Amino acid sequence: MGACVSTAGGVSEEEKVRHREAERQLREAKAKLDNQVKVLLLGSGDSGKSTVLKVGVYLRCEQCEFYVACSAYWMMRLAFHICYVLYDIHLVLYGSCAQMRLIHDLHFSPQEFEFYRQLVFSNITHGMKQLLEALEDMDLQVSEEVKPYVDLLEDPPDIKDGQSFPDNYHEPLKLLWNDEVVQKGWSRGNEAALPDNLAYFYNDLDRLFNNNYYPTEQDIIRCKARTVGITETMFKLRSHEMLMVDVGGQKSERRKWIHCFQDVTTILFLVSLSGYDQCLVEDKDANQMQDAMAIWDSICHSQWFRTTSIILFLNKDDIFKEKIMHSDIKNTFPDYEGEAGNAVQGREYFRSRFTRLSRKSGQNREREIYVQRLPMLTAHKKFYERDRYGTSEGSYGRS
Numbered sequence: 001m002g003a004c005v006s007t008a009g010g011v012s013e014e015e016k017v018r019h020r021e022a023e024r025q026l027r028e029a030k031a032k033l034d035n036q037v038k039v040l041l042l043g044s045g046d047s048g049k050s051t052v053l054k055v056g057v058y059l060r061c062e063q064c065e066f067y068v069a070c071s072a073y074w075m076m077r078l079a080f081h082i083c084y085v086l087y088d089i090h091l092v093l094y095g096s097c098a099q100m101r102l103i104h105d106l107h108f109s110p111q112e113f114e115f116y117r118q119l120v121f122s123n124i125t126h127g128m129k130q131l132l133e134a135l136e137d138m139d140l141q142v143s144e145e146v147k148p149y150v151d152l153l154e155d156p157p158d159i160k161d162g163q164s165f166p167d168n169y170h171e172p173l174k175l176l177w178n179d180e181v182v183q184k185g186w187s188r189g190n191e192a193a194l195p196d197n198l199a200y201f202y203n204d205l206d207r208l209f210n211n212n213y214y215p216t217e218q219d220i221i222r223c224k225a226r227t228v229g230i231t232e233t234m235f236k237l238r239s240h241e242m243l244m245v246d247v248g249g250q251k252s253e254r255r256k257w258i259h260c261f262q263d264v265t266t267i268l269f270l271v272s273l274s275g276y277d278q279c280l281v282e283d284k285d286a287n288q289m290q291d292a293m294a295i296w297d298s299i300c301h302s303q304w305f306r307t308t309s310i311i312l313f314l315n316k317d318d319i320f321k322e323k324i325m326h327s328d329i330k331n332t333f334p335d336y337e338g339e340a341g342n343a344v345q346g347r348e349y350f351r352s353r354f355t356r357l358s359r360k361s362g363q364n365r366e367r368e369i370y371v372q373r374l375p376m377l378t379a380h381k382k383f384y385e386r387d388r389y390g391t392s393e394g395s396y397g398r399s
């Protein structure tokens, strides 16, 4: 049993595997000694990874509906504690990036504000273009009165530094948005993965077209720029360095992920709760939630992350709560047995689907599942304290 068969040329496969494992353990031990922390943000496209990095998250306690805002820096510290104090634990967090009430100033530079101002214009014009294209797939046609404006969106201009939004776009965009057929298409946005931020920006179009428009922090949070490649952000915690790594989540980006799998302390895995009835931007035939589950499954059981702690963050809770009032989870997840329109039962259903995947049978070791008592985050002392989470199927335990 377990005899190593050396090949004529030297080292056997089994020895190589053992050697790689020993190397990995050494690396991990070294990283722990050095107190280096590397947090990797993973998840499907549009799940909110870059938004976490930009502003942090707004977390909700399941028990008391208490909300707490948590900056990216605090997410990082939380990840740090989970790795070193609660090593190897999955933690499920609920909340929203966009609901984040900013308790701290975000400290964006004037250049960053200018960058986001230009991005807002790009988001509203390209978002409308996407919406109009989606109408064609839905066999809908814009009303005759607004048809002449459609061409404006063929090739919308980029805004230059200091330049106001072009006036000739203001009324046409407003009329297009308010068009009955466009609104009908928007209400079926889940079929085309339309950007979540469109209603937010279009409901406030006059403010954006004001010549003195300066993006608010909420505008910045709502902006969308798809991540291409890998971005690294370094935080300093006293003398320690903490690295947060953000990747692009769309399918074409995923082959790059492996380049940042080494020496990961904690994975922060983002799932868009509102994606349960939505397709992917890059694949109209795929369901966002199913896609997230498939990635989650492979990450949880990947050899790279056998000893990595993982936080599951069920994001976009604000959109989820609104959406389930008119879109039953059962339509896309037929085994859902909760009430239609019940957000607590809906969240619990998805939480249990993800936790079940993470402890698939046949694994050497099961991971424990905990739900964070969020108010402890604010109470600083022992903020890593946690609840043992039990379900009707029984509690999870280490094996």
Ligand SMILES: Nc1nc2c(ncn2[C@@H]2O[C@H](COP(=O)(O)OP(=O)(O)OP(=O)(O)O)[C@@H](O)[C@H]2O)c(=O)[nH]1
Residues within 6 Å of the ligand: 043, 044, 045, 046, 047, 048, 049, 050, 051, 052, 095, 096, 097, 098, 099, 196, 197, 221, 222, 223, 224, 225, 226, 227, 228, 247, 248, 249, 250, 315, 316, 317, 318, 319
């Ligand atoms: N309403 C709402 N919008 C959110 C929330 N989190 C993120 N968003 C929005 O969702 C959009 C996508 O967010 P990103 O952070 O760019 O998503 P991502 O996961 O980085 O996407 P990729 O870079 O393509 O992988 C942005 O417009 C965000 O403002 C949330 O909790 N609620």
Ligand SMILES: [Mg+2]
Residues within 6 Å of the ligand: 049, 050, 051, 225, 226, 227, 246, 247, 248, 249
């Ligand atoms: Mg991103």
